[in-house]
Amino acid sequence: MAFDGRGRVAGIVFAVCALVMADEAGATPCEMLADQTLRWVVPSKPGGGYDAYSRLIQPYLEQRLGARILIDNRPQAGGIVGAAAIRDARPDGRTLGFINAPGLLAAHVSGRQQAPDPSTDFTLLARVVSNRMLLFTGHDSGIGDAAELLRVAADRPVVAGTRDAGSASFFVFPIVAHHLGLDYAMVTGYVGSTARVHAAVRGEVDVIVQTLDSVMPYVVTGELRPLLWVSGAPADGSSGPLAVRVPGLSDFSSRLGEGNEGDGVADVAAAVSSILLAGRTIVAPAGLPEAEAACLERAVMDVLKDPLLQQRAEASGLTLEPVGAEQAGRELREARRHMRTYAFLVRSVIDRTSR
Amino acid sequence: MDAAWEALRLVLSWPYIVYPIAGTLLAMAFSATPGLNSASLMALAIPVTIAWDPLPVMLLFGAFVGGATFMGSITAILFNIPGKASNAVVLLDGYPMTVQGHAREAIGAAATSSALGATVGVLMLVVMLPFMRSAALALGPAEYLMIAIWGLTTLAALSGGSLLRGLVAAGLGFQLAFIGYDPRTAELRFTFGLDYLSDGLSLVPVLLGLFAIAEVLDLMASGRETLAPRRTPDPLRGRVGGGIRAVFRHFPLFLRSSVLGTVIGAIPGIGGSVAGFIAYGQASQTAADPSEFGKGDVRGVIAPEAANDAKDGGALIPTLALGIPGGTGTALLLGVLTLHGLTPGREMLTDHLVLVFVLIWSLFLSNWLTSLLGIALVNPMARLTTVRAGRLIPVILVLAAVGAVQYRGLLADLVCAVVFGFIGYRMKRVGWPRIPLVMALVLAPLFENSLHLTLRLHELGRIDFWSRPLVIVLLVLTATSLVLPVMRARLRAWRQRGG
Secondary structure (H helix, E strand, C coil): CECCCCCCCHHHHHHHHHHHCCHHHCCCCHHHHHHCCCEEEEEECCCCCCHHHHHHHHHHHHHHCCCCCEEECCCCHHHHHHHHHHHHCCCCEEEEEEEEEEHHHHHHHCCCCCCCCCCCCCEEEEEEEEECCEEECCCCCCCCCHHHHHHHHHHHHEEEEEEEEEEECCCCCCCCCCHHCEEEEEEECCCCCCHHHHHHHHHCCCEEEEEEEECCHHHCCCCEEEEEEECCCCCCCCCCCHHHCCCCCCHHHHCCCCCCCCCCCCHHHHHHHHHHCCCEEEECCCCHHHHHHHHHHHHHHHHCCCCHHHHHHCCCEEEEEEEHHHHHHHHHHHHHHHHHHHHHHHHHHHHHHHH | CHHHHHHHHHHHHHCCCCHHHHHHHHHHCCCCHHCCCCCHHHHHHHHCCCCCHHHHHHHHHHCCCCCCCCHHHHHHHCCCCCCHHHHHHHHHHHHHHHHHHCCCHHHHHHHHHHHHHHHHHHHHHHHHHHHHHHHHHHHCHHHHHHHHHHHHCCHHCCCCHHHHHHHHHHHHHHHCCCCCECCCCCCCCCCCCCCHHCCCHHHHHHHHHHHHHHHHHHHHHCCCCCCCCCCCCCCCCHHHHHHHEEEEHHHHHHHHHHHHHHHHHHHCCCCCCCHHHHHHHHHHCCCHHHHHHHCCHHHHHHHHHHHHHHHHHHHHHHHHCCCCCCHHHHHHHHHHHCCHHHHHHHHHHCCCCCHHHHHHHHHHHHHHHHHHHHHHHHHHHHHHCCCCHHHHHHHHHHHHHHHHHHHHHEEEEHHHHHHHHHHHHHHHHHHCCCCCHHHHHHHHHHHHHHHHHHHHHHHCCCCCCHCCCCHHHHHHHHHHHHHHHHHHHHHEEEHHHHC
């Protein structure tokens, strides 16, 4: 489905209701956007991870801005289509949304002509959460842990299920596999985390790379088994979703020992962690006037730090690690530096999957 | 069972009963307004209801899900304007019935199928909820591919007698569906340098053009005075009762279509648009005498309408049991559930079972209310078809134009609707079917992605296409869809020759 919200007639009906119901907390810091209809582009299907975050933020931001926000799901091409829709919109503050910064960076650096450049094509507003990703396998895959995965790969190629070019899973797995010396094949085109999880549970693919919060119910029931933190294991004592006790890429590589395929994996782990830190980022088109960018950033950050929203996020199993535009920009530049090293790898995967 | 009764008691108690009624009326109003639908209504209602208790929220959103489907069929039957893609198939026989003066009968049949179909959908929802997790896991890319192919075999029934023309129209639909970004590689396809086409063709302006604008052009060219045949003495010959009785006369067909609608609605990712098309196809292909389909056969209204409304119940199954929404409407519902601290899945079906039943009862109630209101308003609505063409044409054109522009706020969508208006008009004049084109537009993305995944998995030896039970079942259904009409036609010809 394309743009789900439709119109100004509807706006009039509910704007009246909203105005009547709005309390002091709903005062409008961005005057120029008050009573406007904003378009919020989501680079995933309805119900996906980005969609869940967007619909969580939507009512709070609406109240904060005094504007109406319409969600526009653009899941195609691993989110590149959604990102391009934001890039191509007028920088008037009325179009904003999520980008998958690491995935987009990989697609751009590896030479995808259509993929927007996350560093220059957008006005950064906030990074909501980093992509804390793990390697998972299905319950009946016969792969008990990361070491067993290596043994399987010695006999036959490991099959990984991912989204398309533009998603984080599309480039993370090849990088990890390359440096662990895994023989692998990729099946791309699983749109939506549920599709990938089901593919792993059915045994169609050996492994998937996912953020933990998007698959937590399946981990709890044991249908999905975590193998490895690819974005660096959280510190001991972490609670909630981060408390999954499996080795990080760096620990795992050190266990492999001297002279093994794991040589240099510690550096890779650091690079992957750095790239994934750029995470789920809220952006507007490049060229947004400074005043509007500042007020939008403030509004978004205020909303992300709203205790009620944080409470609801926790109840929904959604992790929040909000940082402002400046830090998000720094993270993005660092991610870009590391990503250049692996551009050749992503390019080769794209070439293979495009054939 | 106790949870179901407790939920019913809550729904019918004061003041809670107000919520499903108000929700239904709002959903009806939104779906009757060009450019709006129940998804817009739900999106708008989320911030308003964020501080409410979960109970009234479930009541309201259940009514939003159920209250909108039938209204789109009324405009399809009366004016050839489908409310959304899923209603497009109802106009195949509904509109010819209107043109023949049987609008009241068509609406009566649609309203009855809608209410009873929704009832079947809700009953199946209750029965199927516990088994949904394993059912969803059984469906992989190969099964999705076969569902798309099965849907495409209904082209034979949707082609208005000429399979070849139907296939060509479907080919055109496929080609149009490939416009824009390649969903896998993000390469642009067939955009001819036009920015507007980079997102692909949007279904709403295409539908408005192919049917509403094309119909107006045809009405202007034909010189007919009204949509219905005569203004006096009684242009509306059919009766609502006739339509209601027709549903019971064709009860096996109704039941089959409802079950089909629920099952298709329950399959994540398929979307409701397909249910009506497949139901219409199987109705035509299994009919002893399919010759009247497409010319105003009431069975062509009953089957898709039953499936369309039954699928609402079906679509709630993966949403509530797995947290997998089938489309925008259920995704919004999912968002509402999580905003109110309700996590779909096992917890929802155990700890919050009363709320689940509240949602189901509200959906049930709103479907019946919509149908009853539809029947109550059938006379004034059907009278609209006797309004002089000179007065009706500007109104339809304005509604179509507003609908096209409101949808995404793009003026270019109006241009798209006009272009497809001329294409639709031309297709109608030369007897080319338009529904296969729409059907292909709807199914092409599912077909393309499933084909790619299936081929890749087969190439890697991860699936054996021919050893999957569901694939075989769907293959048999596909083959039956293709062979049965041919067999029946031959049998009829043989009988006519006196064999």
